[in-house]
Amino acid sequence: MDVPLLDTGGQVKYNTMQYIIKHTLDCTTQFYRTTNGRLPMRRYHKTRTAALRARRLDEAYSTDTVDSSVPAIEGGKTSAQVFVGVKSKYASVHGMHSVSELPEVLKDFILDTGAPHTLISDNHNAETSEKVKKI
Numbered sequence: 001m002d003v004p005l006l007d008t009g010g011q012v013k014y015n016t017m018q019y020i021i022k023h024t025l026d027c028t029t030q031f032y033r034t035t036n037g038r039l040p041m042r043r044y045h046k047t048r049t050a051a052l053r054a055r056r057l058d059e060a061y062s063t064d065t066v067d068s069s070v071p072a073i074e075g076g077k078t079s080a081q082v083f084v085g086v087k088s089k090y091a092s093v094h095g096m097h098s099v100s101e102l103p104e105v106l107k108d109f110i111l112d113t114g115a116p117h118t119l120i121s122d123n124h125n126a127e128t129s130e131k132v133k134k135i
Contacts, residue, residue: 055114060086062120063127065099081105083113086120099124103131110135 067079077095081102084091092113094105121127 054110057085057114057116059088059116060118060120061116062086064122065096065102065124065126081109083109083116085116099126102126103129103135106132106135 062084071078077097079096081094
């Protein structure tokens with residue numbers, strides 16, 4: 001790699017500035033790269049990543065898993081995850097084939113309804129798993 005040099009007067013050459021800018025962009029844009037590579041870069045006030053755009057709910061939600069011995073008529077799902085707002089009493093029910101689908105159901109709830117600031121649950125293994133904590 002060719003490292004640019006400084007002028008004798010202490011001023012950075014124009015080529016050096018281009019090198020620094022290019023190197024800075026290469027090192028700092030690791031989180032999300034756009035597919036269209038739009039230049040010149042523009043200021044965005046809304047993220048283009050759907051997961052980061054989730055609506056925030058200003059209340060706690062309680063959640064629990066409900067199991068059934070009889071499969072559902074449509075889809076054959078045998079359990080459901082219930083989300084209930086503590087203040088608003090808004091309820092949302094998402095069907096599941098097994099308890100291991102809880103992280104995906106939680107993502108669906110966040111995208112459909114919003115992200116609660118607190119999620120209250122009993123200490124079931126699926127509800128306290130690392131995947132759920134990351135979400």
